[in-house]
Amino acid sequence: MLKSDDRFVRQNREQCWEHWLHKSDNGLNNKRDEALLLLRNVAKSVTADTYHENVTLLKTSEVWLSNHHLQNWFEKRWLVEAKRWVWAFRQERFLVNVNTNNGIERQNESLKYQYLKDSN
Numbered sequence: 001m002l003k004s005d006d007r008f009v010r011q012n013r014e015q016c017w018e019h020w021l022h023k024s025d026n027g028l029n030n031k032r033d034e035a036l037l038l039l040r041n042v043a044k045s046v047t048a049d050t051y052h053e054n055v056t057l058l059k060t061s062e063v064w065l066s067n068h069h070l071q072n073w074f075e076k077r078w079l080v081e082a083k084r085w086v087w088a089f090r091q092e093r094f095l096v097n098v099n100t101n102n103g104i105e106r107q108n109e110s111l112k113y114q115y116l117k118d119s120n
Contacts, residue, residue, distance in 0.1 A: 013043065013085050020073060028070065031063045035070060038063065039078075045088045055079070 017039055021032045028035050038058045045051035058064055064071060083089040 009085055009090070010043075026069045026073070027067055028063070031067075034061070035063045035067075039074070042082075043086055045086055047088050051082070051086055051088050 017036060020026060021028050021035055038054075038061055042051065042054045042058055045054050058074075078085070
């Protein structure tokens with residue numbers, strides 16, 4: 001997994017959450033910000049222990065306890081896949097920074113070999 005994918009995962013996760021939380025059918029009109037903060041805290045957990053603490057805080061919150069749609073959606077769609085989007089678990093994946101520009105490298109290689117060829 002590339003490090004740049006972390007931003008992609010975060011953006012997609014946020015987009016999905018925002019979309020779901022804004023649906024009036026889900027009953028979170030007045031508690032949207034509170035729910036989003038709790039979900040983000042779970043996502044930003046830096047260790048497995050803080051992940052479990054943040055999940056407990058979420059599940060004991062009034063916004064969670066009062067909304068079965070949120071419980072069902074988050075349990076079945078997100079918590080089962082926590083290793084894919086929670087920071088604590090994503091750190092264990094292979095991360096590499098891509099700092100290359102193939103065009104420049106290719107030009108450099110061409111010039112180098114052309115120069116060596118012409119100077120011989």
